[in-house]
Amino acid sequence: MDIGQKIRNLRIQKNLTQEELGERTDLSKGYISQLEHNQSSPSMETFFDILAVLGQTPSDFFQEEKPIQLVYPVDEQTEYHDETKGYTIRWLVPESNENEMEPVAISLDPHGTFKTFEPSPAETFIYVTAGIIGLTLGEKVYRAKAGETIYFHASENHQIQNLAKGVSRCILVATASYL
Template identity: 45%
Template sequence: MLTSKMDIGSKIRELRLENGLTQEELANRLELSKGYISQLEHNLASPSMNTLFSILEVLGTDISDFFSNQTEEQAVFKKTDFFEKENNELKHNVSWIVPNALKYEMEPILIELLPNGKSFMDDPHAGEEFGYVLEGEVTLVLNKKKHIVKTGETFYYLANKEHYLMNHTNKKAKVLWISTPPMF
């Protein structure tokens, strides 16, 4: 019979990082030493049950979730996972390429702008946006100032100004556009 040993240390480290804590911050919340947390994460020490329960409580989980064999969250998405929407009036197609991206820090989309097409106009909001022109040429309008962005070029800006994309050419343009926090 084959058995696999669970890597408790790596799971503790992963949960700690997901919670944005340093080893020292976690140790302080538990009244433990940073060195002990490091030993736990490297499987050089084993926590008592009470210590493990305390660690998991601080990290926002419980013993059953910690030891469950549930599969990891989906990390790879196929075209069948995408949500696509066509807008004939603005002459664009948007593909949300990461399902449920609102729960993440970033939201990537693919936008195809047909000739004379444009994206929705985004009002100023908190966050940042990045784009990479995969095909064609677009005009980034940022607070009424126009910037031409060609295939293979990128754009990046704070989203605290009115902004949108348009395609003034007679060829289709395709852009990978990422917003943080999710806004699309």
């Protein structure tokens, strides 16, 4: 662990200059610079003072950061098929329902429909990759064919369905807990 770099990163996250951190801990700007470049080691008391200003406990500071996952292989994705309604949904990012956005891939069999949703504060984006997707929003029906997009606020009851004779597919990304 690069202690100096971690102190520097925390200082920057708190929008503090070396001088400001020094003033709040009764240390010089030069000494803060030496710490951040691992040219000096602080006493325990000084280290705890720095952590207090940076809003960190020693256990938080030394806890190893979990690597951030940015790529989600197919084998980590979950799929569900509903034969009755004629759709398959694939959650593209595991546990995405805990995030601000939830991306899914939906495949609709001929005459297939996805479940009906009640109004919510969600925003929804749909990119049609194959066929024709219909969106019933309130009393109106909107159509989008392959290559086209649909973007709407989920302010009314809504449902997507397949309007093509063959299979239709789309990528749907919704905010909040849409799905």
